[in-house]
Amino acid sequence: MGKKKVALKVENVSMKFNLSAEKVNDLKDYIIKFLKRQLRYQEFWALQDISFEMEEGERLGILGFNGAGKSTLLKVIAGVLKPTKGQVVKKGTIVPLLELGAGFDSQYTGAENIYLYGAVLGYSKEFIDEKYDEIVKFSELGDFINVPIKNYSSGMKARLGFSIATVVEPDILIVDEVLSVGDAKFRKKSEKKIKSMFDKGVTVLFVSHSLEQVKRLCNKAILLEKGQIIASGTVEEVSAIYEEKLK
Amino acid sequence: MQNYIKNFMRYRFLLKELVKKDIKLKYRRSVLGLFWTLLEPLLTTCVLAFVFGTLKSKSDHAFPVYILTGRLMYTYYSNSTKSAMKSIRSNAAMIKKVYVPKYIYPLSAVISNFVTFLLSLIVLVGAMIVLRVEPTLYLFGAVAPLALLFLMAFGSGMILATIAVFFRDMEYLWGVALMLIMYCSAIFYAPETLGSNEWALHLNPLYCLIENFRAAVYGNPFNMESLGYAAAVSVVSVMAGVGLFAKQQDKFILNI
Known part of the structure; x- marks a missing residue:
């Protein structure tokens, strides 16, 4: 087995959100709340110390329940969100297939x-x-x-x-449950297109609630819970743990 | 720094597309199309010249040119800052999904308004010909106040865009502030009518630009003092705007 190059490196990424108890988005509210000393923020860590590496051509499934931080992680990788701590090193072009x-x-x-x-x-x-x-x-x-x-x-x-x-032809493809585009005919065509990209050795990050799809498309997986990676490895190992959690 | 320039070059095409989109969509649905850019200031100037021309004693035969210079510059400043302020929020869908350098949005708003502003200057040229305001060599100097106006609009636009992300009522406050700026810009009255309070007008950098633009149009030398002041305000506002925007932009996505 030849040694493959690293396509994506996520290093100690943490993401903190400030959840204000009540949303303050105008100046009037802000001043009133400030004067009444009601400006309180709750800190919330959506991602905590996430690190992993992907080699070229790897297809990583990201599993986790709602609110585990899957979408936040994808946004950080796509460059839309800047992590509070840590960094993402990517090689080549990223194409996010998020909400087309x-x-x-x-x-x-x-x-x-x-x-x-x-x-x-x-x-x-x-x-x-x-x-x-x-x-x-x-x-x-x-x-x-x-x-x-x-x-x-x-x-x-x-x-x-x-x-x-x-x-x-991207080097890294981010797919967030979009394989259900259009009618049955187009869906087939788009799946074929994505498959052909897979064959060309694109690196894939895939998020889905459907374990079936992840098993079919990915060879590796990580499992997120409350912003932390609780399992990583081959897709079989991780999905076994995920199924265990479902019970 | 080099990285910033490289990134800008990569998204240059997006900037062009956004400017084109703004201009195209503004005129697509109106029958008269781009012609509106010319007709609108012409009609409002007629109204203002009629109202204020009859109120005061007519000493200036080219009073419409006087109004037009002030009005066109004020309208550009007002429109471009307003649309720059809204640009981050109205492009929220895109900002949330794909990485794009965010300053592209306010910048494109300021540029597209500047293009229509330059087109509307044709009306001014027409008025100058009709009212026989003879162009002189000083007219070439008009480039300076126009360039400064662009910088000032961009600087204020960046500051407003940043604030408006966090405080939505900024749009209303700025509307009020713009009204104050308009009345303090001597658009439809002569500054001499203020008597001893005339100096107060010079605190308004927009008035300083209008004053110097008028000087160029009427063939008078610049008022260097007020032009210098406006230049300083423009540069400071660009620096403050870019600095503030750069510092806060990573938080935008959490608030839109």
């Missing part, structure tokens, strides 16, 4: 949104020009591509989002 199409502008047409969303994901204009036809074809939108997004069905939006996000 969240960056769309509803007044813009599909074609314009391809450029806008592509720009949000950090692609260059030349790259989108080159891949434009491929995106349109994969999304199966046909003539609808010149219609404003606000007239799209949610399935059409998700299809377009998926097509734009997967047109690159």
Whole structure:
């Protein structure tokens, strides 16, 4: 077995949130609460001292119950949240397949949104020009591509989002239960696309409540509970512990 | 520093797309399209010139040009700071999902407003021709107050964007502050009408810019003192805005 390179390194990542007892989000409330000395914050550690490494081509499933910190961990890795402590070292491009199409502008047409969303994901204009036809074809939108997004069905939006996000060949792919995009036909196609990325040796982080899916797609797993890793190893070992906890 | 520049270059295309989007969407649904940019200040200037022109004794034959210079600059400052302030909240969906340098949003708001502002200057040129305000070499100097206006709008926009994330009622407070700024900018009255209180106008950096812009348009030399003051305020506001924004931006996501 040849030694593989590390694609992602998460080092002692902790994430602290301030939960105010009551939400203060305007100046008036803030001043009143401040004068009455009612500004209290509760600290809450969503992640505590998380460390792990992923080698290139590894597919890691993240398991855990609601509120265990799975989504927070993904956001930290994607660079959306900055950890309170620790750091994430990544190599290559990351593509997050999280809530596809969240960056769309509803007044813009599909074609314009391809450029806008592509720009949000950090692609260059030349790259989108080159891949434009491929995106349109994969999304199966046909003539609808010149219609404003606000007239799209949610399935059409998700299809377009998926097509734009997967047109690159990322080094690291973050998947948060999105394999249920569109109708049965498109779902098959998108699963096939993701599988083909797997075959090219992309590193995958996968979050799902479905143990079945995780077992099918991943080779390694970690189990989170209350922001800490309580088990890690091969997917069989970890899912056995997870099933134990379910009982 | 080098990293910042590299990151900016990577997202340059996004900045361009956002500016384009702002401008496109603003005019897509109106029949007159970009023509509104020209018509709107023209019509309001007609109203203001009619109201205030009849109130005071007409000493200035080019009173509409006087109004237009002040009004266009004030409108730019007001619109760009307002949309920069809202930019973080209105792009919350994107900020929560994908990493993007966040300053891109207020910056694109200030730039797209500046583009429409520059277009609307065509109206001013038209008014100058009709009212025979002869252009002089001083007109080239107009670049200075316009550039400073952009910097000041960007600086204030960054400060406001940061505050508005934490305090939502900032939008209303700023609306009130803008009204005060408008009345203190001598848009539709001559500063001399304030008599001995005229110095107070010079505390308002926006008025200082308007004053110097007018000087360039009417072919007079700059008031170096007030231009210097406005330049200092602009630079300080950009530094404060960028500093504050950079320091607080990691907390944005927890509040939007």
